[in-house]
Amino acid sequence: MTREPTKTGNHPRKETDMASNAEGPADLRAWLTGCVAQYLRRPETEIDPTVRLADYGLDSVYALALCGDIETHLDMRLSETLVWDYPTVDELAAHLEELVAAQQPAGAR
Amino acid sequence: MTAPARLDDLERLLGDPADDGNPIGNTAVLAADERDEMFAAGERVLDEYCLNAEFVPRRYGGRLAGADDLIQVLRTVFRRDPALGLGYGVSSFISSVNVWASGSPEQARWVAGTLLSNQKIASAYHELAHGNDFSRAEFAARPQAQGGWRLTGRKEVVTNVKRARGLVLLARTDERAGSRSHSQILVDKQAVPARAIRDLTRYPSVGMRGVQLGGIEFTDCPVGDEAVVGRPGQGIETALRSFQLTRTAIPTMLAGVLDSGLRLTLDFAAGRRLYGRSVADQPEVRRLLVDAYLDLLICDSLGLVVSRALHLLPGQTSMYASAVKYLVAKRLMDAMHQLSLVLGAHFYLREGRYGIFQKLLRDLAPAGFGHAARVACLGTMLPQVPLMARRGWVNPDPAGPDLFRIGEELPELPFDRLRVSAGGLDGLVGSLTAAADQIVGDSPEQRRLRLLAGQFRAELGDLAEAGAALHPGDLGVDARVEVLGLPARYATVLAASACLNVWLVRGDGPAWVVAALDRLARSIGRPGADRGDRYREPLYQELAARHADRRSFDLSRRVLPG
CATH class of the missing domain: 2.40.110.10 (Butyryl-CoA Dehydrogenase, subunit A, domain 2)
Known part of the structure; x- marks a missing residue:
């Protein structure tokens, strides 16, 4: 996706000490589940990764905030409508896995 | 044709609203309102001018180029009859932006042809x-x-x-x-x-x-x-992207209502004598008039700057557009209400020289809920606050100075580059800091402006801190009132940046910008400038001079017919 061209490079800093794209698929899925649970103020055990987030009441603009959190967590720029297009925890985790894998330099794999 | 030339044409066609002999004047506008009818004579004139062409991009044969020019042209209509502005004009504008943003070339051509033949969508x-x-x-x-x-x-x-x-x-x-x-x-x-x-x-x-x-x-x-x-399925995205234009432009067009409200109130205050003196000489009346004048300049600065941002920073305007809708609508409505206090019983009459005021006041109310309610706009902004707090409000890059050069040529509106989220980028806030650094020197005005800019930077620091500490569960529709206050305060910071930067590129006298920043600072509980009220009397004189010269009170200072 295209973003505003920045004149002097407004790249986000590493905003969290958790930022790491070395974690495995299970970690990412668990992190996402925790994140969604926080948004909904519900225990993680109640979040079914196959249920659409909108069915939990996570509406369109709310989903933008989640996208910002994922960007910060993975230290990646993402399409802001990501959560609309991958509307469950499982679909999101699988898609993010692919993006993270594609980003790793070949030697690191 | 350049915007000022188009504007002059339209002003000429519409004539002097206060002239009783004008078939498009206030008397005729009020009569149509009393009958619950669209103003037919006004619609014929707008057909003649083909107002719809203002909504159609040039590439499809219309006159839409700069959003700031579009606003100026429509303000000419809103100054006279907001019902004509909405009912003849902007309802087609609202529907067409969806098509310019996401429609096929065939759809865009059909919409353009329909509008250019004076039909509505x-x-x-x-x-x-x-x-x-x-x-x-x-x-x-x-x-x-x-x-x-x-x-x-x-x-x-x-x-x-x-x-x-x-x-x-x-x-x-x-x-x-x-x-x-x-x-x-x-x-x-x-x-x-x-x-x-x-x-x-x-x-x-x-x-x-x-x-x-x-x-x-x-x-x-x-x-x-x-x-x-x-x-199929792209509808919410299309709405959130393309309505950034309409949510910015329509409230800013509605500033024409306050422009007229000020003129009517000045007419009244100058002509009426009570307790042995002119109403205009009462300090309380001057205070209300100057406040309304400042609100008009604040609304104009923010609205026009954001309208230019749609062209120049299209990825960043999702928050800005909602901020305009929130802040401009509120200030316009509050200012009109304050002016109604000056008119007293005369604002309550539905006929006579000031009878148009009550209509303007009623017609302005949908600014608060039409197209999107003000509180809904805050709710739309809120989910972006945490990311802004982490990125956009900490040393952001400033926007280029073109953002503030109202009326200067703009690149075509890049509908395809409008985004549903600003992704934590905030050039307008960046420009606040950059502008503050440009104010050097030791005159009382420069010292006051530095002091005021410092208060908005402090506000931004507080917003960043509060925004970063938000719990994700605070961001939804059931957000607490004080949490919704964050995007509201942010809108005020944006307005301050717009005023300061517009002033810097215009090279006006400093009275209005000091007083406007002072007013904005106090509205968010900051102390404001020491003795900021010393600028009020010169501003009243400026307002009275514009009134006498029959100029508009907004940034354009246009000469009006009559």
């Missing part, structure tokens, strides 16, 4: 049961096995739905919940079977009384695949 989003929550819309388009769609459902309280040639309908195209379940459907009412659509009765209203608010019901109405605007 209604924006049919609203369902009474769901209000601003259009993601809950029930109006359904169901895909057919053989291709095409069938439309079923009702749209209610929709401007011009009955007389419009075209409709842009927001329809559910997927039964599942989510943000990919809706689409805009473009319908030519003459091309669908008459039995499949039915007009609902008109909704009478308090203000905008002439505007034809109606409803429509579709029953199993067939349309082709080519009726869908963009991809």
Whole structure:
């Protein structure tokens, strides 16, 4: 996706000490589940990764905030409508896995 | 033709509103309002001018280039009759932006041709049961096995739905919940079977009384695949992107209402003597007038800067547009209410020289809820606050100075580059810091401006801290009142940046900008400038001089007819 061209490079800093794209698929899925649970103020055990987030009441603009959190967590720029297009925890985790894998330099794999 | 030349043409066609002999003047406008009718003579003049061409991008044969020019032209209409502005004009503007943003070239050409032949296109989003929550819309388009769609459902309280040639309908195209379940459907009412659509009765209203608010019901109405605007499921995204233009432009056009309100109040205050002196000489009256003048300049600065940002920083305007809708609508309504206190009983009369004031006041009210309610705008901004707090509000890059050069040539509106989220980028806030650094020197004004800029930087620091500490559960529709205060305060910081930067590139005298920043700072509980009130008397003199010269009170200072 295209973003505003920045004149002097407004790249986000590493905003969290958790930022790491070395974690495995299970970690990412668990992190996402925790994140969604926080948004909904519900225990993680109640979040079914196959249920659409909108069915939990996570509406369109709310989903933008989640996208910002994922960007910060993975230290990646993402399409802001990501959560609309991958509307469950499982679909999101699988898609993010692919993006993270594609980003790793070949030697690191 | 440049915007000022177009504006002069339109001003000439519409003439002096205060002239009783003018068939397009206040007397005729009021008479139409009393009959709950659209102002027919005004509509004929706008047909002659082809106002709709202002909404059509140049590439499709219209006159739309810079959003700031569009606002100036429409303000000329809103200054006289907001019902004409909405009911003749901007309802077609609202529907057309969906098509410019996401429609096919064929759809865009059809919309352009319809508008350029003085026909209307209604924006049919609203369902009474769901209000601003259009993601809950029930109006359904169901895909057919053989291709095409069938439309079923009702749209209610929709401007011009009955007389419009075209409709842009927001329809559910997927039964599942989510943000990919809706689409805009473009319908030519003459091309669908008459039995499949039915007009609902008109909704009478308090203000905008002439505007034809109606409803429509579709029953199993067939349309082709080519009726869908963009991809099926793209509707929420198209709305959130393209309405950034309308949410910025329409409130800023409505500043014309306050411009007229100020003129009427000055006419009244200058001509009326009470207790042995002119009303205009009473300090309290001058205070109210100067406050209203400052609010007009604040609204104009923020609205026009954001309208330019749509061209120059299109990825960043999702928060800005909602901030305009929130802040400008409120300041305009509050200022008109304050002016009504000066007019006293005269604002309550529906005829005579000041009779138009009560109509302007009533017609302005939809600024607070029409298209999107002010509080809904805050709710739309809130989910972006945490990311802004982490990125955009900590040493952001400034925007280039072109952002603040009102009326200067702009690149074509890049509808395809408008984004639903700013992704934590904030050039307008960056420009606040950059502007503050440019104010060097030791005059009292420069010292006060530095002091005021410092207060907005401190505010931004507080916002960043509070925003970063927000719990994700605080961001939804049930957000606490103080949490919704964060985007509201942010809108005030944006307004301060717009005023300061517009002033810097214009090279005006400093009175207005010191007083405007002082007013904005106090509105968010900051101390303001030491003795900021010393600028009030020179501002009153400036206001009175513009009134005497028959100039507009907004940034353009245009000479008005009459």
